[in-house]
Amino acid sequence: MVSTLQGNLRQMDQATHVVKAESRNLNFYYSNGAHALKGINMPLYENKITALIGPSGCGKSTFLRCFNRMHDLYPGNRYDGQIVMHPDNTNILADGVDPIEVRMRISMVFQKPNPFPKSIYENVAYGLRVRGGKNKKVIDDKVEHALRGAALWDEVKDRLDDLAFNLSGGQQQRLCIARALATDPEIMLFDEPTSALDPIATASIEELMTELRNKLTILVVTHNMQQAARVSDYTAYMYLGDLVEFSKTDDIFIKPKDKRTEDYITGRIG
């Protein structure tokens, strides 16, 4: 049912939407044996925002963290299935693919702002330094570009050497976005990026995401349905490790096809 739906969608959108990445029959097992993802098939469309929604523990963050192989940091976790990136058709979960290579292409913004205890400048520059960047002029330019892209430049341009911890929570999260942006990723992952922020900071992050969509592809986990409705082009509803429904955001919120999606969206479960 779900897979034919996606098949239809893919055909339908082929004219306007390019698939940037897709997960194919993706299963994921944690080291304790928990089967956290059960055969997920889902596309990510290029220059679109895809939101993952669902109740706590449904596997949405687990799914997101497959895209930059974060699970590889902890022993015993196991993937089964594929996440294929286009246009090069690389299965980023394949054994032969280095997780570091994947993280060079797909960057991530975390739930809580997690700047390094370094200066604002060094936070943004770190991704470039990791890639061997030495030329100060080039790094300066990219740091400025990334900070502008994260709508933070005007607020910090005069104090780039200040510690990142001195920024407000919303600014810290935008700094983390700048850090993720500085390396020109193809896909950016957001794991509940506004759950630790106040409404004003949340609004600025959401605005930023819709701007970033022009440059890259975004996958965002959110527990806030209004947020999914506001920012995303596509929405996937997950429940207990299954992908229950995936479609255009307008469709899923107005006429969900699955009873379970409807129950969640209307607040009957959560």
Added chain:
Amino acid sequence: MDNQNLIPTKASVMDDLQEVRAMIRRHKRKDILFALVGLLALMFALLTLLTLFIDLVMDGYPRFNTEFLSEFPSRRAAHAGLLSAWVGSLLVMLVTFLTAVPMGVAAGLYLEEYAPKNWFSDLIEINVANLAGVPSIVYGLLALGLFVYGLDFGQSILTAGLTLGLLILPIIIVSTREAIRAIPTAIREAAYAVGATKWQVVKDHVLKYSQGGILTGVIIGMARALGETAPIITIGALTFIAFLPPSPIGTEAPFVNFEWLSSGFTVLPIQMFNWLSRPDHAFHINAAATGAIIILVTLLMNGTAIWLRYKIRKNIKW
């Protein structure tokens, strides 16, 4: 009648309030009691140390002058000084520092960041914790067999430095691991997420953010090594030395030499022990002065550790 039950009268509210206040007072008495017990325990420890220190200072007071630090030991108590002992301590500490710190930090890093977590790493962990509790004389015996005879280093500064290095290795390993563990997962993940390798994460983040804790462990370990006597006696430190080891820094190229490593030596606690075991009371004054100096240096080192930790932690908020 009903009304009376529903709306509390002023008198009944006051009664309830009295009861609540009495209860809070009772509970607070326990608060104060516990604070007192804690304070007493603290005072007991502090006062003991303070009494000891003041006693040593009062006894050793006549010898607090520059000659005491610039003279060799002598048969005449009033002219006997600490020169060879403090120079010996300094050189032994140097060897200890240069061996124990890199080894301890590397071992702690490996255990925390690289080693797979399984029964074997658990076993190592238990053993390292155990090593910290091994009596220091056992280290002395090990060193006597291994360094003095086995590797033929003799009764030298090198042997003493390596022995004390072994002794404080567990302290450094444990404090390194604890400092590393205090770094939040989110920071590590942030570094990995931009594409850093394990070594880049270790070098740019883990070591940087844990250096306050590591440094504290190093200084506390060094302070411990400074006062150690038993293992040094076991490996055969000399108790009467009227010469200095060859200087590590030469006046002509290559400006460094390593002859000092194989030199005989004495250290501060040995010198103190030696003076203390003499029947002549005049030497006991020297011993007291030496004891006061050791305690003072130890306090200074620990104070530096606390200050450094504060200074480094100030810039890091998780």
